[in-house]
Amino acid sequence: MTTIDDRPADGYTGAVARVYDLVHQGKGKDYAREAADLAELITGRVPGARSLLDVACGTGLHLAHLTRRFARVEGLELSPDMLAAARHRNPCTTVHHGDMRDFALGTVYSAVTCMFSSIGHMAGQSELDAALAAFAAHTEPGGVVVVEPWWFPDTFTPGYIGAAVVEAEGKTISRVSHSRLEEGATRIDVHYLVAEPGRDIEHLSESHRITLFPRTAYELAFERAGLDTEYLPGGPSGRGLFVGVRP
Known part of the structure; x- marks a missing residue:
């Protein structure tokens, strides 16, 4: 062995x-269904949404499905091996190398997403605040930020x-x-x-x-980033979704 x-x-x-x-x-995660549900959630709050950035996009399976639903879809990934896989899977999609806490791409999107509880890798409130500030900075006015949290305490x-x-x-x-x-x-x-x-x-x-951020920690980070926020129970993994709209 x-x-x-x-x-x-x-x-x-x-x-x-x-x-x-x-x-x-193999365990049953349905990336196509999740991407469809995510697109429906986004367009329900931002009719006519045309662009999306998927932060911590991993190997790009959500990206592969989201590109069929928005005119411009891009990804951001920190792990070099995950980044390489995402670029290989999505050769016509821009996938940036970057850290969710401090990336600066010089553009904005109708929606910024961070799925599969990747946000839980933030080490404390200051890092959580930094990530949400970066998400908000890349969201156009009237656009939406969608974050899937990790479990609450x-x-x-x-x-x-x-x-x-x-x-x-x-x-x-x-x-x-x-x-x-x-x-x-x-x-x-x-x-x-x-x-x-x-x-x-x-x-x-x-x-x-x-x-294990409490719900209030996420809500505080969204508030500090200037986003109007709601929490939706359920979500793709049962941990819910935070949805923030940039006024």
């Missing part, structure tokens, strides 16, 4: 980036174990995760076994610290 642990702390890199989509799609389940086995692209992949409480945050450790004919089994691992 080959062991691979090629990621920095809190990073989606290397081999993990290559199996990321296979696992989540009162909805997080310490000790949660997740497990899945998926088969895709000739690979059999098992994923096991363990989430625990760590000083106001979730520490989630994830291990993968990847098997395919003619190759040694690979062991991949990743570890992430995701802040």
Whole structure:
């Protein structure tokens, strides 16, 4: 068995980036449906919305579907390996390399989105404020910011174990995760076994610290960014969505 642990702390890199989509799609994540629902939410608040920036776009699966719904769609991603995958998947789409806390693209969009709880990687209120300020700065007047949060402190389940086995692209992949409480945050450790004919089994691992911001922390960050905000329960992962409109 080959062991691979090629990621920095809190990073989606290397081999993990290559199996990321296979696992989540195999677990039932429907990127096409989520993109359609997101587009409907945006156009419901911004009729005629034509442009969108997806922050922390990962490997670009949402982008691939959103490009069919808006005239101009772009992405922003920090992880070099995720960025490379997003650009490969979306060769006609601009995907910027940047950090959600301090990016400056010199343009604005009808909508700025940040999905799959990527915002939880902000380390505290100051970083959360910085991210929302950057989102708002890239949103045109009357435009909308949509953020999918991580769990709130009162909805997080310490000790949660997740497990899945998926088969895709000739690979059999098992994923096991363990989430625990760590000083106001979730520490989630994830291990993968990847098997395919003619190759040694690979062991991949990743570890992430995701802040358990209360709902009020998100609302404060939206307010400080000058956005009129509402919280919608449910959302694609059951963690809800924050929707902010720039007056």
